[in-house]
Every structure is written in C-alpha cells, then in structure tokens.
Amino acid sequence: MPRTDLYASTRVKSYLLLTSIAIITILGLPTSAHAHFSYSDPRIIHVAEYGKDQSVILIRMPAPLALLPDDWQGSDDTRDPPFGLVQGDQTVLNLTAVANGGAAMREQLNKAVTLWAGGRHVGTRVEQW
Numbered sequence: 001m002p003r004t005d006l007y008a009s010t011r012v013k014s015y016l017l018l019t020s021i022a023i024i025t026i027l028g029l030p031t032s033a034h035a036h037f038s039y040s041d042p043r044i045i046h047v048a049e050y051g052k053d054q055s056v057i058l059i060r061m062p063a064p065l066a067l068l069p070d071d072w073q074g075s076d077d078t079r080d081p082p083f084g085l086v087q088g089d090q091t092v093l094n095l096t097a098v099a100n101g102g103a104a105m106r107e108q109l110n111k112a113v114t115l116w117a118g119g120r121h122v123g124t125r126v127e128q129w
Contacts, residue, residue, distance in 0.1 A: 044058075044059070044060040046058040063093055066112040066113075067081070067082055067083055082104075083101065083108075105129065
C-alpha cells in the first residue's frame with residue numbers, strides 16, 4: 001500500500017473516531033428538563049370493603065388535580081389559585097391552608113372525587129386528607 005493511501009486511511013479513521021466521540025459527548029451531557037402536568041390521572045387508587053354495604057376508597061392524586069378549578073388556565077389565569085400562597089413572582093401551595101382548610105377543603109375534595117357505579121352517580125364523603 002502506498003504511503004499516501006495509508007495516510008488517507010488513517011486520516012479517515014481519525015475523523016470518524018473524533019466525530020463519534022463528539023456525538024457521544026454531546027448526547028451524553030446532562031440537560032435541563034421542564035415538565036408541565038395538567039389533568040393528570042390519579043396515581044394510586046385502593047378500594048376496600050368497609051362494613052356490610054360500604055366501601056372505602058383511598059386515592060392519591062396530584063394536588064393540582066384535586067385543588068384547581070376545572071376551568072383553570074395555568075399561568076394565563078389571573079385568579080389566585082385556591083389554597084395558593086404568592087411568594088415573590090411565584091404561587092406555591094399553602095400547606096398551612098390545606099392542613100387547616102376544614103369545610104372549604106372538604107368541599108373542594110368532594111368536588112374532585114366523583115364516583116359512578118352501574119351508570120349512577122354515587123355520593124362521596126371525604127373524611128381525611
């Protein structure tokens with residue numbers, strides 16, 4: 001093999017190696033990610049028999065699903081969210097208001113949990129959160 005062919009072959013292999021390393025490095029670098037959740041489905045639901053003719057249903061769901069009104073427009077909405085606390089330019093969940101929400105919290109959660117059985121709406125009663 002002439003020397004120029006060997007040089008060209010080595011140069012192509014070096015180029016491919018460096019290009020592969022660059023691509024792997026770029027794809028492997030950590031990147032930031034942002035997520036937006038809207039109308040997420042409940043995450044965990046447990047149903048258990050409670051007495052002879054009752055059931056208890058334990059539901060774990062994201063707070064926005066339970067606490068925000070159905071017509072909520074996200075960052076475009078000008079209303080303060082229920083149980084929200086404005087901190088600077090952000091609104092966060094007011095955990096004290098949630099813990100001490102009493103009747104207002106119970107009413108909001110009863111609206112968020114709607115059950116149907118046999119094609120009929122079944123009344124719900126939120127007992128704790």
